[in-house]
Amino acid sequence: MEASLRDELVRLFDTKLSRQMLLNLETCSRCGLCTPACHAYASMPLPKYAPAFRAEVVRRIYKRYFTALGRFAPVLGEAKPLTDAALEELREAAYSCTGCRRCMVYCPFGIDTQQIMSIAKLLLIGAEAAPEILSLLADVSISKGESIETFKEGFLQGIKRLETQVVARWKVEAGTTPIPTEVEGADMLYVALAGAHSIIPAAVVFNAARENWTLSFFEAVNFGAFVGDPGKTQLILDRIVREALRLGVKEVCICECGTAVRVAKQLSGTQPFRVVSLTEVHARYLREGRIRVKKLPGSHTYHDPCQIARNGGVYDEPRAILGRIVEDFREMSPDPKYNWCCGGGGGLVAMGEDTLDFRMRSSRVKADQIRESRADVVVTACENCHTQLENINAHYGLGKEVKFLSSLLADALVAP
Amino acid sequence: MATLNYLILVPMVYVAVAVFVCGTLWRVFRLLRSPRLATPLAIYPVKKPGWLYAAGDALLLPTVLRHNPLLWLALALFHLGLLALCIGHLELVADIRWLQIVPHAIFLGKGAVGLAMFVCLLYFLSRRMVSPTKELSVPEDFLLLVLLLLTVLFGAQMDWARNWYDYSTMSVDDYRAYLWSLVTGKPSIASVEGAGHSFMLVVHVFFANLLLLAFPFTKLMHAIFTFALNRIRRG
Ligand code: SF4
Ligand code: SF4
Numbered sequence: 001m002e003a004s005l006r007d008e009l010v011r012l013f014d015t016k017l018s019r020q021m022l023l024n025l026e027t028c029s030r031c032g033l034c035t036p037a038c039h040a041y042a043s044m045p046l047p048k049y050a051p052a053f054r055a056e057v058v059r060r061i062y063k064r065y066f067t068a069l070g071r072f073a074p075v076l077g078e079a080k081p082l083t084d085a086a087l088e089e090l091r092e093a094a095y096s097c098t099g100c101r102r103c104m105v106y107c108p109f110g111i112d113t114q115q116i117m118s119i120a121k122l123l124l125i126g127a128e129a130a131p132e133i134l135s136l137l138a139d140v141s142i143s144k145g146e147s148i149e150t151f152k153e154g155f156l157q158g159i160k161r162l163e164t165q166v167v168a169r170w171k172v173e174a175g176t177t178p179i180p181t182e183v184e185g186a187d188m189l190y191v192a193l194a195g196a197h198s199i200i201p202a203a204v205v206f207n208a209a210r211e212n213w214t215l216s217f218f219e220a221v222n223f224g225a226f227v228g229d230p231g232k233t234q235l236i237l238d239r240i241v242r243e244a245l246r247l248g249v250k251e252v253c254i255c256e257c258g259t260a261v262r263v264a265k266q267l268s269g270t271q272p273f274r275v276v277s278l279t280e281v282h283a284r285y286l287r288e289g290r291i292r293v294k295k296l297p298g299s300h301t302y303h304d305p306c307q308i309a310r311n312g313g314v315y316d317e318p319r320a321i322l323g324r325i326v327e328d329f330r331e332m333s334p335d336p337k338y339n340w341c342c343g344g345g346g347g348l349v350a351m352g353e354d355t356l357d358f359r360m361r362s363s364r365v366k367a368d369q370i371r372e373s374r375a376d377v378v379v380t381a382c383e384n385c386h387t388q389l390e391n392i393n394a395h396y397g398l399g400k401e402v403k404f405l406s407s408l409l410a411d412a413l414v415a416p
Numbered sequence: 417m418a419t420l421n422y423l424i425l426v427p428m429v430y431v432a433v434a435v436f437v438c439g440t441l442w443r444v445f446r447l448l449r450s451p452r453l454a455t456p457l458a459i460y461p462v463k464k465p466g467w468l469y470a471a472g473d474a475l476l477l478p479t480v481l482r483h484n485p486l487l488w489l490a491l492a493l494f495h496l497g498l499l500a501l502c503i504g505h506l507e508l509v510a511d512i513r514w515l516q517i518v519p520h521a522i523f524l525g526k527g528a529v530g531l532a533m534f535v536c537l538l539y540f541l542s543r544r545m546v547s548p549t550k551e552l553s554v555p556e557d558f559l560l561l562v563l564l565l566l567t568v569l570f571g572a573q574m575d576w577a578r579n580w581y582d583y584s585t586m587s588v589d590d591y592r593a594y595l596w597s598l599v600t601g602k603p604s605i606a607s608v609e610g611a612g613h614s615f616m617l618v619v620h621v622f623f624a625n626l627l628l629l630a631f632p633f634t635k636l637m638h639a640i641f642t643f644a645l646n647r648i649r650r651g
Contacts, residue, residue: 018453020648022446027641030557032549033483047551056552069556069633076556104459108477109642110649112457266455313460337461 005127006082010065012126016119017066024116025062027109028052034103034113039341040096043364051103051113054093058116061086061123087127094120094228095131096358098348100306100341117346121228130227131354134347138223138232145239148217155217156181162196162203169410170204179203182247183214188281189249189273191216191240191260193383198255201410202278208413209290213253216243220260221383226347237267244273253281256404258307258345258382265312277308279381282409283317286324293412299328301375302405303389304339305382318381318405325412332373340366342380344388359388360395367396381405421614424622425594426603432625439632444640458651470646487543494536500524501533501571508588509595522588527579530572537565556634563627570620574613585612 017025030052035041040049047053056078063070063079070079080086099114124130144151159179166178179199180186190206190213192198199215206213218239224232244252252268252275254261261277268275285291302322308314315336322329333339343363348355370378370392378393378400380386389402463469472478481488504523506512523529541561544553577583586608593607608617630636 017450019447019450020453020457022450023641023645023648026443027635027638027645029635029638030549030552030554031480031487032543032552033480033487035548035552036483041548045548047548050548050552052552056554067633076554076559078554101459104649106479106483108473108480109638109645110459110473111645112648115457310459313462315461337459 001082001084001087001127009082009123009126012122013061013065013119016122020112021115021119024055024112025059026067028055028059028111029109030056031108033108034106034111037103037106039098039100039102039343039365040362042340043343043362048092049096049362051097051107052111054097055111055113055116057086057089057093058119061090062119082123087124087129090120091124091129093117094124095346095348095351095355096362098306098341098343098345100345101311102306102338102341105310105337114346118228122230125227125229130229131347131351133351133354134223134227135229137350138227138229138236141219141221141223141236141239142232145218145235152217159199159215162199165196165200166203166207169200170207170413172207176207178207180214181217183212184247186214186247186249187212188251188253189214189216189240189244189247190253190255190278191218191220191264192255193221193257194219197404197407198383201404201407202255204410204413205282205285205291205406209285214247214249216240218243220255220257220264221350222260222263223347223350225259225263226350233263234267237263240264241268241271244271249273251276251281253278256381256383256386256406258305258312258384261314262307262312277312277314277317277381278406279308279314279317279321282406283320286321292414292416293325293409294414295327296325296408296412297327298377299330299375300326300377300379300408301330301332301370301373303332303342303370303378303380303385304336305380305385306339306341306345308381309339310337314381318379321405321409322379325409328375330373330375332369332375340369342366342385342388342392344384344391349384349387356391359391363388363392364396367392367398370398370400371396375400377401377403377408379403379405379408418609421609421618422605424618424625425605425608426598428625429598429621432628436628436631440637440640443632443637447641447644456651457648459649460651462651466650467647470643470650473646473650474642490536490539493532494540497529497533497536500529504529508591509599510592523575527572527576530568530575533568534565534572537561537568541565560627560630560634560636563623563630567620567623567627570616570623574616574620577613583612586614586617 034051038049038051060078060080061082063077064074064081070077094117097117101114103113104110163178172178188211190202222233222236224236250273252273254264255278264275302318343359343366348359378389380389386402386404393400393402477488477491480491503515507515507522543549544557590607594605597604608614
């Protein structure tokens, strides 16, 4: 590796050294308690998949460039310089971690391996060794934010085509638009994903609850967060923040996308609007009696998306919803905080076929858990999880049905 | 030999304590100086008051108890032993009246504390020799455990001798005279020189010095950082 690149990477590393990060880097006692917590390790017991081992890949470089012991007695901590081989290790460590933070629940100190992996991801970006597809997708999102006008027409036409499907499932009063856009002063801005499945059921429920809502021009998904680029993450989020401010909404509701929910909740800053997940909004409608539902037949279980549940605190809402709309609900994990990650987060699903093999091998424990739940339908509230669960379902021949919580709720709606 | 004893028992102790105090303060200062991320990094559900749960996590290690009860037992014994030894050493420096609210002989446990810690350390060391903890371990981990083991072994040896085989060539007052002379800045090793256990003492102090020197530069800092990190996890 060229000296200039190395210096640049060390500088990048330095930008990540917040107080929390220093604590994460300097506290690990390598006790190994976190080892069985990681689904990758639990599915494939190789040392390199142990959380602390991944973290150590980053820590070794940290020691070499930022600590006294690493500089003067590198052998004690196995401090290592940044080399091309080290980059390869960083890549393997970071892109086999989904950022589920289950290991954090086991650690006696609460060391955040996802945070540590964010350094690895940033260094890979700096060395232009990050997965191209993720960087590319992030750039597309950003450029969309810069030139709304050019894609607006096409977007609106696409939405128009969905409206008949929305009305087919829930009649709206004459004069109201089934999928409103650009409504200034709306109460809620709904940020969906590209794809009818993210828009139609949500619209049906909003209309049934007589929500004063408007659909965002942008997609919620944040590829900047997947690739681990703080600047791009913020730029992608800022498009939505600006739109919400322009329309003057009270709430920004993020669709079923775990990363988007977490990023929007945690990085929007202090704003005149609140950020909520679609699941929370739906639970509220039921609580306030704004929608009426019937119970659907069949046995259902719920997969907690890590970024919404363990890392976002939305545990009760999906259960409250399911309790109202399905006859037979079965937990897959006795304590949802310990629910296994699906194995698709951290950008792995977004990288598609390239990661499929690893995703399937690392999700053996998830497949077992689903099988043992003995439910026919696996419900979840995250796009990534949904894709991954479908892959798992096919790969392990589980014979389940995988459904979005929002679409299940739309199915359960009854007329008032 | 006498010079070497003196070097270990006096100047090296001063240096070790100075490095320990300054180094630790420096590490904490460096932490406080670094920018604090505003993003919440908690694991949910969060319970209030967060600081209380965080302190509970740091002091009682509930996650270890849940996932590895044997390790928890060893960690609990080891760290409680450490606490008892800290009290013992403080009392060796001077009479501390409030510690004697429950009257006890100096050095709690009649030698059992040292033995328990020794066994725990052997267990920690053996854990590191088998997969998957083996692959996680770096030389620092072994070095610290060996240092602790040696410090505890030689220290406990003096305690055991007094308690178990009635071999007290040095009394509490002898140790106290030496330590008090260090505290007051008029170092004298006369009271602990030439006795049957002088060699033990020198070796014990030597390894203890190394531990103090290592503290600010190694993962031993977890003793302090655990509170801050657990606070973050508790939101
Ligand atoms: S965050 Fe999840 S995937 Fe990453 S190391 Fe921890 S348990 Fe494994
Ligand atoms: S549980 Fe925590 S301290 Fe122990 S090895 Fe894992 S990250 Fe390190």
